Amino acid sequence: MKDYRDRMTSEEARAFRDDVHNIVSQIPRGYVTTYGDIAALAGWPSHSRMVGRTLRYAPESAELPCHRVVNKEGRTAPGWAMQRVMLENEGVRFKANGHVDMERCKWRLEIILKGEK
């Protein structure tokens, strides 16, 4: 497992993008996950910001549900008001402070592995 002390080679950067796309495409409807989690699952724990960059520049053709990715506090991406609307249409709950209710809607691997809720 690589960590923040290692630099990405162009090949690893390609693999990272592919992993990010794969992971995001698997987020279930009605759930959200975080940049940091995606980065960690891709094998680069300290590259949460790269995930954001990757999604920002992701091609339309990838048809990724990138609106299901929020930061750890449940805040939606700045400058993208539509994201909240899209999530609410899927049933994602928002708290009074405008953040996603992470307790209830955060996608965890356990949900897949154990088949719970």
Added chain:
DNA sequence: TGCTTGACAGAAG
């Protein structure tokens, strides 16, 4: 080559 920018995270005030 060096400085600035973020769809981030976490701590501090």
Added chain:
DNA sequence: CCTTCTGCCAAGC
């Protein structure tokens, strides 16, 4: 709760 600061690191200029 909100703002600011630090750490992070590929990209842009």
